[in-house]
Amino acid sequence: xxxxxxxxxxxxxxxxxxxxxxxxxxxxxxxxxxxxxxxxxxxxxxxxxxxxxxxxxxxxxxxxxxxxxxxxxxxxxxxxxxxxxxxxxxxxxxxxxxxxxxxxxxxxxxxxxxx
Amino acid sequence: xxxxxxxxxxxxxxxxxxxxxxxxxxxxxxxxxxxxxxxxxxxxxxxxxxxxxxxxxxxxxxxxxxxxxxxxxxxxxxxxxxxxxxxxxxxxxxxxxxxxxxxxxxxxxxxxxxxx
Numbered sequence: 168x169x170x171x172x173x174x175x176x177x178x179x180x181x182x183x184x185x186x187x188x189x190x191x192x193x194x195x196x197x198x199x200x201x202x203x204x205x206x207x208x209x210x211x212x213x214x215x216x217x218x219x220x221x222x223x224x225x226x227x228x229x230x231x232x233x234x235x236x237x238x239x240x241x242x243x244x245x246x247x248x249x250x251x252x253x254x255x256x257x258x259x260x261x262x263x264x265x266x267x268x269x270x271x272x273x274x275x276x277x278x279x280x281x282x
Numbered sequence: 283x284x285x286x287x288x289x290x291x292x293x294x295x296x297x298x299x300x301x302x303x304x305x306x307x308x309x310x311x312x313x314x315x316x317x318x319x320x321x322x323x324x325x326x327x328x329x330x331x332x333x334x335x336x337x338x339x340x341x342x343x344x345x346x347x348x349x350x351x352x353x354x355x356x357x358x359x360x361x362x363x364x365x366x367x368x369x370x371x372x373x374x375x376x377x378x379x380x381x382x383x384x385x386x387x388x389x390x391x392x393x394x395x396x397x398x
Contacts, residue, residue, distance in 0.1 A: 175375075211373065268313065270387060
């Protein structure tokens with residue numbers, strides 16, 4: 168059974184700092200990995216999707232890396248801004264078989280960027 | 283392009299009552315998913331439709347939950363009768379057919395259900 172862990176559960180940084188959010192998963196047989204952000208009382212916004220064959224994806228100030236063999240992904244946020252404050256969720260999709268469209272989520276990292 | 287929409291945004295009901303949640307996926311998306319987050323836990327998968335067919339309902343907690351997707355468009359999730367442990371946030375998501383390479387699941391804002 169796939170398990171996804173995100174550490175730390177909460178993180179507070181001063182504005183302008185670069186930061187890294189971590190995600191680990193127990194079963195390396197994944198199809199892809201998605202990073203989301205969730206603002207309080209809102210839905211999930213997809214940030215980046217990395218296919219299992221890829222090592223990283225970039226979008227603006229965000230860079231997500233994937234090391235499938237070790238079961239790890241990181242989300243790097245450059246020059247953090249107060250508007251980046253949100254909960255960041257990592258989710259993996261299994262590689263094949265029954266339930267291969269199910270996303271398994273971590274509990275998230277709550278990020279606060281202090282002005 | 284409109285995103286995934288869900289109705290209602292909030293629902294407060296008493297134990298034993300029935301509640302029906304609705305999801306409208308992004309137009310043209312064949313895949314529709316329901317997920318749930320209960321207090322303090324991670325978001326968990328409930329079921330997956332491909333068009334009007336249930337592809338995977340392995341995450342449905344019990345037979346008090348019934349999901350339908352009429353004509354392959356919008357979907358409803360009915361809880362009957364509701365129990366206290368059903369409280370949480372119910373998310374709907376949609377994605378295009380994977381053969382188009384668009385595997386990203388797009389989520390709606392969720393329905394916050396409170397059972398008293």
